[in-house]
Amino acid sequence: MAFKSIRGTKDILPPETARWHYVESVVREVFHRFNYKEIRTPIFEQTALFARSIGELTDIVGKEMYTFTDRSDDSITLRPEGTASVIRAYIQNNLGEAQPLVKVYYIGPMFRQERPQAGRLRQFHQFGAEAIGSLQPEVDAEIIAMTIQIYKELSLAKYALKISSVGCEKCRPHFKEILQNELRKIAAKLSPDSQRRIEENPMRVLDSKDENDATLTAKMPVITDHLCAECARHFESLKKYLTSFHIPYTVDGRLVRGLDYYTKTAFELTSAELGSQDALAGGGRYDLLTQELGGKATPGVGFAAGIERLMMVLEKKGFEPAADIRPALFIASADAESRAWSVATTIDLRSEGIAVEADFLARSLKAQMREADRQQAKFVLVVGQRELGSGRAILKNMKTGEQNEIPLDEIRKQLS
Numbered sequence: 001m002a003f004k005s006i007r008g009t010k011d012i013l014p015p016e017t018a019r020w021h022y023v024e025s026v027v028r029e030v031f032h033r034f035n036y037k038e039i040r041t042p043i044f045e046q047t048a049l050f051a052r053s054i055g056e057l058t059d060i061v062g063k064e065m066y067t068f069t070d071r072s073d074d075s076i077t078l079r080p081e082g083t084a085s086v087i088r089a090y091i092q093n094n095l096g097e098a099q100p101l102v103k104v105y106y107i108g109p110m111f112r113q114e115r116p117q118a119g120r121l122r123q124f125h126q127f128g129a130e131a132i133g134s135l136q137p138e139v140d141a142e143i144i145a146m147t148i149q150i151y152k153e154l155s156l157a158k159y160a161l162k163i164s165s166v167g168c169e170k171c172r173p174h175f176k177e178i179l180q181n182e183l184r185k186i187a188a189k190l191s192p193d194s195q196r197r198i199e200e201n202p203m204r205v206l207d208s209k210d211e212n213d214a215t216l217t218a219k220m221p222v223i224t225d226h227l228c229a230e231c232a233r234h235f236e237s238l239k240k241y242l243t244s245f246h247i248p249y250t251v252d253g254r255l256v257r258g259l260d261y262y263t264k265t266a267f268e269l270t271s272a273e274l275g276s277q278d279a280l281a282g283g284g285r286y287d288l289l290t291q292e293l294g295g296k297a298t299p300g301v302g303f304a305a306g307i308e309r310l311m312m313v314l315e316k317k318g319f320e321p322a323a324d325i326r327p328a329l330f331i332a333s334a335d336a337e338s339r340a341w342s343v344a345t346t347i348d349l350r351s352e353g354i355a356v357e358a359d360f361l362a363r364s365l366k367a368q369m370r371e372a373d374r375q376q377a378k379f380v381l382v383v384g385q386r387e388l389g390s391g392r393a394i395l396k397n398m399k400t401g402e403q404n405e406i407p408l409d410e411i412r413k414q415l416s
């Protein structure tokens with residue numbers, strides 16, 4: 001029996017990888033421009049790190065994590081998201097000591113055992129960033145502006161930004177009570193999931209995907225009307241910044257993210273070009289997380305974006321980047337002796353930094369010319385006994401069709 005990849009995972013094959021390289025290079029370039037530096041954390045961590053940060057009662061921790069016991073009987077989990085690991089690394093490596101505001105980004109795979117469907121995988125990829133150390137709303141605004149800048153530079157124009165404030169430890173408990181009281185009145189009519197959430201996590205009831213739940217809770221109080229003075233001021237300031245950046249947004253007081261660590265700002269970017277899984281990116285502020293994970297109380301804000309979702313939109317738009325890997329030169333050879341020369345020459349030229357390909361299948365010259373075409377080589381050099389003897393050969397420009405006889409020891413000069 002042939003092996004198959006695991007359900008919910010996907011091979012990313014050439015030429016699709018060229019699109020990934022392109023997207024990753026744009027993402028990196030924007031991050032660098034905003035002065036975010038790359039951080040690479042391990043793909044697995046202690047299970048407790050995620051349980052403690054994301055929250056025991058969330059879907060991610062409750063039913064989606066890839067958790068296993070290793071040979072030392074330690075409970076290990078493949079990271080379902082990036083923030084917890086980054087904060088763990090921030091604390092462990094005292095990153096805040098050298099710098100009051102630490103700005104880092106990551107790009108890599110995440111793992112969640114969700115039901116696979118279009119735009120929902122079990123191994124998927126995210127890019128994301130964290131700014132750790134500032135309470136100021138300008139950092140929230142910068143994170144949102146940076147997220148949007150990335151989509152702009154990838155020519156994605158159709159997205160919607162929703163923002164909210166989910167309050168803090170001062171105002172949220174009070175709001176939860178108000179909401180719980182209202183929800184208890186209609187509990188019997190709600191879906192079983194929502195009934196359970198009334199006591200566990202009432203704000204998530206407002207986020208229910210059940211249509212009946214949505215209708216029943218449409219007029220429920222929202223947290224943005226019940227913020228404490230500090231959270232309200234922070235939220236007003238964020239909105240002012242976004243307006244001054246010319247970034248359109250809507251306030252959605254029902255926006256609840258699937259992770260418990262958020263305080264104050266929460267935001268989500270959706271694309272109408274995606275199906276039911278329409279979230280491109282999400283993020284927010286997490287002022288209590290560092291302390292919760294055993295570090296010194298340090299505020300932070302960040303976001304994460306799904307790369308596969310972004311690829312789906314780019315594909316829909318018919319976006320095809322130029323092949324990022326193509327030989328500058330293909331050396332076609334007529335016989336065994338010239339093939340040996342061409343292989344040795346490719347090794348030389350490659351060591352000098354030139355991308356070169358030759359024939360490794362002992363094919364006919366015609367087949368080699370076809371291959372050079374398929375590889376989108378810029379030039380082809382044809383060598384045989386005569387060329388090796390005279391030290392001169394034809395160099396063909398594949399784009400213009402122009403052919404020139406050149407001395408073999410001038411290949412480098414001709415290519416540059």
Ligand code: AMP
Binds near residue numbers: 304
């Ligand atoms: P989250 O960490 O849940 O806030 O997700 C951030 C972004 O990651 C989402 O907006 C999606 O674009 C993407 N994402 C989350 N879960 C998945 C998944 N299972 N498959 C593909 N993309 C995902």
